[in-house]
Amino acid sequence: MSAPVLSRSAAAEQDPAVAVRRSKKPSETTWLIAGTVLVGLLAVVSLFVGVSDVSLPRLLAGDPEAWDLVWISRVPRTLAVILAGTAVAVAGLIMQLMVRNRFVEPSTVGTVESATLGILVVTVLLPAAPIMMKMGVASVFALGGTALFLAVLGRLPARNTLLVPIVGIMLGGVIGSVTTFFAYKYDLLQTLGNWMIGDFSGVLRGRYELLWIVAALTLAGYLAADRFTVAGLGADFTTNLGMNHKAIMRLGLVLVSLISAVVVTTVGAVPFLGLIVPNIVSLLFGDNLRRAVPWTALFGAGFVLVCDIIGRTIRFPYEVPVGMVMSVLGATIFLALLLRTRKRHA
Amino acid sequence: MKTPVRVVLGAFAAGASLLALTACGGSTEAGAQADSGKTVSITHAQGTTEVPVNPETVYTFDLGVLDSMTALGLEADGVPETKYPESLAKYNDAAVAKIGSMKEPDFEAISNGNPDLIIITGRAASSYGELSKIAPTIDLSVDIKKPLDSFKEQAGKLGQIFDVETKVDEQLAAIDTKIADAKAKSANAGKGLIIMTSGGELTAYGAGSRFGLIHDVLGVSTVADIKSEGAHGESISFEFLKTNNPDTLYVVDRDSAMGTSGDAAKAVLDNELVASTNAAKNNKIVNLDSNAWYMVGYGLNNTEKMIDEVAAGL
Numbered sequence: 001m002s003a004p005v006l007s008r009s010a011a012a013e014q015d016p017a018v019a020v021r022r023s024k025k026p027s028e029t030t031w032l033i034a035g036t037v038l039v040g041l042l043a044v045v046s047l048f049v050g051v052s053d054v055s056l057p058r059l060l061a062g063d064p065e066a067w068d069l070v071w072i073s074r075v076p077r078t079l080a081v082i083l084a085g086t087a088v089a090v091a092g093l094i095m096q097l098m099v100r101n102r103f104v105e106p107s108t109v110g111t112v113e114s115a116t117l118g119i120l121v122v123t124v125l126l127p128a129a130p131i132m133m134k135m136g137v138a139s140v141f142a143l144g145g146t147a148l149f150l151a152v153l154g155r156l157p158a159r160n161t162l163l164v165p166i167v168g169i170m171l172g173g174v175i176g177s178v179t180t181f182f183a184y185k186y187d188l189l190q191t192l193g194n195w196m197i198g199d200f201s202g203v204l205r206g207r208y209e210l211l212w213i214v215a216a217l218t219l220a221g222y223l224a225a226d227r228f229t230v231a232g233l234g235a236d237f238t239t240n241l242g243m244n245h246k247a248i249m250r251l252g253l254v255l256v257s258l259i260s261a262v263v264v265t266t267v268g269a270v271p272f273l274g275l276i277v278p279n280i281v282s283l284l285f286g287d288n289l290r291r292a293v294p295w296t297a298l299f300g301a302g303f304v305l306v307c308d309i310i311g312r313t314i315r316f317p318y319e320v321p322v323g324m325v326m327s328v329l330g331a332t333i334f335l336a337l338l339l340r341t342r343k344r345h346a
Numbered sequence: 347m348k349t350p351v352r353v354v355l356g357a358f359a360a361g362a363s364l365l366a367l368t369a370c371g372g373s374t375e376a377g378a379q380a381d382s383g384k385t386v387s388i389t390h391a392q393g394t395t396e397v398p399v400n401p402e403t404v405y406t407f408d409l410g411v412l413d414s415m416t417a418l419g420l421e422a423d424g425v426p427e428t429k430y431p432e433s434l435a436k437y438n439d440a441a442v443a444k445i446g447s448m449k450e451p452d453f454e455a456i457s458n459g460n461p462d463l464i465i466i467t468g469r470a471a472s473s474y475g476e477l478s479k480i481a482p483t484i485d486l487s488v489d490i491k492k493p494l495d496s497f498k499e500q501a502g503k504l505g506q507i508f509d510v511e512t513k514v515d516e517q518l519a520a521i522d523t524k525i526a527d528a529k530a531k532s533a534n535a536g537k538g539l540i541i542m543t544s545g546g547e548l549t550a551y552g553a554g555s556r557f558g559l560i561h562d563v564l565g566v567s568t569v570a571d572i573k574s575e576g577a578h579g580e581s582i583s584f585e586f587l588k589t590n591n592p593d594t595l596y597v598v599d600r601d602s603a604m605g606t607s608g609d610a611a612k613a614v615l616d617n618e619l620v621a622s623t624n625a626a627k628n629n630k631i632v633n634l635d636s637n638a639w640y641m642v643g644y645g646l647n648n649t650e651k652m653i654d655e656v657a658a659g660l
Binding site for chain 2: 050051052053068069072073127128187188190191193194195199201202204205206207268312315317318319320321
């Protein structure tokens with residue numbers, strides 16, 4: 001069959017980046033460094049966006065008030081954006097590899113909805129619970145929801161590209177409607193809305209540090225990257241290579257669920273990110289997970305930084321939640337991706 | 347299969363409405379019989395409606411109207427399903443007919459109850475068409491662009507309908523006195539900012555908003571020209587709070603309106619940036635009763651309560 005050859009040449013034609021990488025392989029490190037510098041620049045811009053007056057001259061003059069603002073408000077927010085962006089994108093990538101489907105991410109398979117249901121349950125039953133406990137319960141719910149998705153998926157006779165995300169979205173819808181029902185019953189719909197739309201406006205020193213947990217989880221995902229690639233090829237294949245398929249799947253499940261739960265409890269749901277970033281990376285750099293993880297992390301951080309900067313400036317001095325900006329940008333990019341994929345197959 | 351279920355349901359509904367009728371009989375019977383047959387023409391937000399004077403069975407979706415009726419010694423016979431604050435606690439009783447949620451009427455229950463008058467406001471305003479097919483329906487929404495005048499007008503209409511105009515005038519005069527007192531205090535109280543906390547995030551409300559009473563009527567000056575249109579405020583950061591530095595901070599704790607922890611807003615505002623504002627330094631962070639401000643709104647008793655809360659913080 002000539003299909004692989006065809007698709008490869010088509011991809012190379014459409015994507016100059018792919019062609020460049022093929023012809024001069026060592027330059028990928030250079031690209032990575034350039035990308036890191038770019039994200040670094042975005043981070044610096046992010047540090048200087050805000051309602052209060054924090055300008056370079058004031059900082060250089062050693063103005064204590066300006067420096068206070070930097071440490072209390074600016075640095076935490078930028079760090080939170082980078083940490084959440086990185087982690088959610090990588091979680092999406094892991095998930096896509098585990099189920100071998102490009103249109104899957106924690107917010108389309110019920111993981112995020114389950115985490116939200118978890119927070120709601122704690123809020124109703126134990127309103128004064130400490131944040132760690134809320135997060136713990138959210139994680140347990142996220143685990144349960146994701147496991148349910150994987151179990152349903154395992155029972156599906158055919159796993160075509162569209163069926164998997166449809167099953168995920170349906171499951172997410174069911175869990176989401178249970179959540180909405182209880183939120184309605186306890187008059188928590190508005191609070192629920194705030195959880196479901198990612199927003200960094202409440203981030204201050206002392207309010208985002210939990211996100212360092214997801215940094216550790218993302219690193220773990222990177223280290224285990226090759227295993228997820230193998231596990232995605234199926235239980236028999238994995239076992240033939242002498243690895244424990246169930247254990248790998250369990251690891252992926254725990255990583256994705258914990259990342260989703262921590263991000264939802266600290267800043268809220270960040271839609272589309274885990275979907276579009278891994279897709280862009282795979283279009284540009286192919287499917288080797290170990291290599292894709294740094295790129296995914298970089299793109300994820302950069303994308304959320306851009307969205308947060310837009311959200312903070314578009315209605316200055318007020319804010320538009322990052323989740324809303326991301327939905328608009330994300331939906332546009334995702335649609336473009338879908339159309340492009342169809343063109344290639346045609 | 348279907349008919350028996352319907353019969354049972356119908357019988358149940360009939361029983362329920364009978365109960366409701368007997369329950370309300372005690373309170374409004376005397377007035378109702380005296381004025382039977384008379385009507386009054388009420389012009390409201392969605393048209394003009396002929397309304398019976400002293401209607402026997404009154405359904406309302408608005409807690410502000412309910413509050414006014416309580417202040418006037420009246421009772422509603424059908425109310426929305428919600429958690430009622432203490433001032434309206436008697437409507438938590440399952441014996442009072444429940445006619446849907448505050449936003450979505452339960453048309454079947456309303457139709458079965460045969461009300462003589464339905465009073466709606468903003469939250470249920472879009473159901474006006476269907477509701478007016480069931481019974482005379484009036485929309486007594488308070489226009490938040492000119493809250494006081496609008497509220498007085500709506501209260502006056504209640505006075506006409508229930509034939510208690512002198513009582514309404516007395517109460518409105520009492521409110522005017524309170525407003526004058528608060529205004530005298532607010533002139534020297536510096537600038538104020540109204541925020542709502544929900545899920546760890548802040549929304550700011552300005553003049554002309556649902557909480558605009560504070561600026562528009564009581565004369566508290568604003569820290570910024572917040573152009574929030576309608577019911578929703580503007581999402582803000584803590585830096586916005588610090589930079590605009592209000593002398594008084596009025597806080598509506600959305601999460602405590604739902605009977606969760608009342609300290610939710612306190613936890614959100616407990617940080618270094620808020621601590622650097624004049625409001626925090628001078629201990630002028632005023633926690634508004636979220637039931638009064640968010641749930642009930644403009645009513646003859648509740649408006650006094652809202653003014654008192656603002657005045658106490660001035």
